[in-house]
Amino acid sequence: MSISDLEPFLVAGSSHLYAADEPALPPAESSLQAPDSQSTNDSRAKVLIVDDQRLIADTLAEILSNAGFDAVAAYDGFDALDKASRFQPHWVLTDVLMPRMNGVELAIAMRKNYPGSSILLFSGQAGISEILQEGSSQGYQFELIAKPIHPSKIIERLKQN
């Protein structure tokens, strides 16, 4: 089967999903004025990138910064929660398979503590479905995009809402 340029569908997940018992998150435009953003008056959207592969986290942070975001990299879930408390990100872009705390656990913690943050999971593995299942069994569903993904598509996605 030839795989041609099917970018729009094959890269990103389709729908942005929320747990039934939670209100849909506000679109990013409004989350730009996130309620407790006390750290800065900077109007740039703040993105926390979490990946235990430092190279990915660092390069994405740099790319997003270049693209006009206020981007910070974290290298595991605890690091991310720590940084999030100060940084108050609008977006958390996190890997799923990470040691100590996986991306879904991080996402759930973020949802609880920082409901104003939107969460985007990205993963290069099919094997994460149990982790996602675990999350959705607790009532949490998150948008997932597949690695590898071209940075321009991440930028596009972050600008979408």
Add this chain to the structure above:
Amino acid sequence: MATNPGKSGTSASPVLEISETLASPDPRHHLAALVDCSDEPIISKRLDGTIISWNAAATRVFGYLPNEIIGRSILTLIPPELQHEEAEILRKLRAGERIEHYETVRMRKNGECFPISVTISPIRDAAGNVVAASKIAHEIPERRKTEESISRLAAIVDSADDAIIGKNLNGIVTSWNKAAHRIFGYSPDEMIGQSILRLIPEGLQYEEEEILQKLRAGERIEHYETTRKKKNGELFQVSVSISPIIDGSGRVIGASKIARDISDRKRVEQLLIQSEKLAATGRMAAAIAHEINNPLESLINVIFLARQHSAPDSRVTQLLLTAEQELERVSHIARQTLGYYKDTGAPSTVHIHELIQNVLTVYNSKMMSSDIAVDSRFNDLQKISVSKGEMLQVFSNVVANSIDSMKQGGVLTITTRNVLSSPQEGIEIVVGDTGVGIDQQNLPRVFEPFFTTKGILGTGIGLWVAKQLVSRRGGQISIASSATTGSSGTTVTIFIPFAQPPSSPEGELQ
């Protein structure tokens, strides 16, 4: 009482012979006691068959109490189909004959029939006329049981699903059960007395000599898998167990051979191996996904950054752009195979034709350049709940195939319609092309992973993934194709039921 005492008649039964020397206050009571002590039923009857005495053992064996049976006909104890025996017995008794150890079947009160050996003696009156009969019954469980167990064994052998064959140490067949007839095709008449070699393919006849050698040594051969030949010449897979038959003196006198047709099992095993291979492939893919996709992600980011840092329009930028494009190709395959993107989100309700139009938009320029016309007829009036991402992938893969098959141009036909008849209601999508088609011999394999007819240009996963996704949604996908020049083309039919499949644990790729 059982019989008349000795004085009034001759009693032939040893049980009833009383030594005159025994001092006994009342011979009648004495006899009665003896009769009652007997372990064997002792019954007496008149010549019309009426039972007139019944001892304790009779009660134990037949189940009737004396007051239940005395005065009734002896026929009560005889199974209906054997009641003709009684007339013959009575005839002999009237003639004064004694019947000894007559083996027959009698019936207990509960209706159970059991084997018995009876000795019946005439009882005479003072004038010497036969007036009654004494009957001593003797249960014969052991011997009958042996015979029964033999016939039961024979029945078991004959009802077995496996061929059970007896042979002597020269390899001559001595017994042949029904299953042997069914499996090998030879009747018992055709095989008994014949050499077992008839069943062994020419190339394997040496096996028999080895088997016989082992048997002579008293060894058993278990679950030996080999090939045997049917009467019609067909070869098939069998599993045989061969045990020596040993006589009372410990000598091996032959062998019993149990042969099981394992052709079906072999086929299933083959399928299992196949699916196990696929599962292993899937597991391996998942395992290396992490190791491939992450570095790819890093690489894409690094090159993207490098491009941002290089002078626009420079040779470096150009090269990096090419590198990025090449990486995107690799990424694409990696995502589809290794990362195998699964839309784990909840399904949404959509019009199928909208998804198809999305796909057509993406391929529009490609189709234009290949001179492909699109003929679409959308009649799916109803929305359906699907995973949008997965369905887009299915349609993309199928449409991409069609486009690839029409390098010289052609017509892509896409129809959708509601299917409202049984067994399932849903939406049927038919994607047809006028491309080169797929050879008939390849058609059964197109849904296999890594099977491609596109040479190095194909990855062999498109239709496989499509099938996985459609199946997971509870639908079906089928393909028809003709490679005949002039009328070639391929049609893929996809059916998605409105009903959601029962929620199953996330099916991994198989």
